Amino acid sequence: MSLIATLALAASAGATLPQCNWDRPGVNPFTGDVVAAVDRYRDIPAATRNKLKARMKARSYDDIALIERDSIKGNASYAPEIRDMHFGPGAVCNTVTRTKWTAATQERGLVYCEDGQCILVPTVCRNVSRIRRLDKPAAIAPAQVANVASSTREGEDNTPLEFEAPAAGPLAGAPETFATASGVPALGGAAQGGGFS
Numbered sequence: 001m002s003l004i005a006t007l008a009l010a011a012s013a014g015a016t017l018p019q020c021n022w023d024r025p026g027v028n029p030f031t032g033d034v035v036a037a038v039d040r041y042r043d044i045p046a047a048t049r050n051k052l053k054a055r056m057k058a059r060s061y062d063d064i065a066l067i068e069r070d071s072i073k074g075n076a077s078y079a080p081e082i083r084d085m086h087f088g089p090g091a092v093c094n095t096v097t098r099t100k101w102t103a104a105t106q107e108r109g110l111v112y113c114e115d116g117q118c119i120l121v122p123t124v125c126r127n128v129s130r131i132r133r134l135d136k137p138a139a140i141a142p143a144q145v146a147n148v149a150s151s152t153r154e155g156e157d158n159t160p161l162e163f164e165a166p167a168a169g170p171l172a173g174a175p176e177t178f179a180t181a182s183g184v185p186a187l188g189g190a191a192q193g194g195g196f197s
Contacts, residue, residue, distance in 0.1 A: 020093035022085065022127075023100040025107050029125035030086040037086045037128040044117050051114040056121070063111040065131075067122060069101035074111060077134040082120065085129040096129065 030037065035056045038049050055061070065074035072078040082096040098105075109122040113133055120129045 014090035015092075017091065017093045019095040019097070020085070020087075021100060022082070022093075022096045022098050025122065026124040028087045030127045031089050032086065034121060034126055034128055038119060040086070040092060041084060041117075041130065045115070048115040048117055052112055052117065052119055055112050055114065056119065059110075060112075061110040062113050062118075065109050065111050065120065067098075067107045067109055067120075069098050069103060069105055072109075072120070072131055076111075076113075076136065078111075078118070079132040079134060082129045082131055085127045087125070087127050 035053045038044070038053050038056070041049065044052075063074035063076055065072050065078060067082070071080045072082070082098070083094060085093045085096045087093065107122050107124050109120045109129075111131070111133075112119045112121075116133075118131050118133045120131045121127075122129070
């Protein structure tokens with residue numbers, strides 16, 4: 001069976017894949033309920049999952065992280081690994097690699113942490129994921145948010161993402177994107193070509 005057929009089958013069945021390459025962010029975004037996705041992480045205690053979900057619903061994130069090929073950078077230090085990433089209509093990939101990203105590739109993600117458990121939601125795809133925080137973050141200063149929010153990839157515009165806000169829906173009478181709802185403008189431009197391979 002081809003890799004594309006395997007991914008399509010896994011996504012439609014809500015399956016879990018052991019390993020995926022997140023080579024082309026934005027092509028196979030998670031289309032499920034971002035907040036409810038946390039309940040799939042059954043090893044996280046229910047009370048902690050509930051705290052994470054409440055914070056995600058309120059968009060009360062701890063950090064805006066820059067995801068790069070070999071690192072995840074924010075006000076806190078994070079291990080570079082991304083795991084248990086949701087994609088498509090409900091599939092999950094246990095181990096996620098970014099080896100085909102260039103050294104200049106960057107995506108942004110919102111980080112929510114409770115009781116030592118951290119959730120990463122990349123703004124390009126809403127692929128709810130898990131990361132590990134290595135230290136306690138400093139408070140996010142407005143200037144730091146502006147610096148992260150103003151960064152772009154070379155040659156790309158700052159067009160907002162066309163997603164509804166996670167588990168919140170659009171504001172009454174106004175269109176809303178995932179990025180604008182979270183207060184983080186999108187890096188913009190076209191995705192780098194595909195999702196998982």
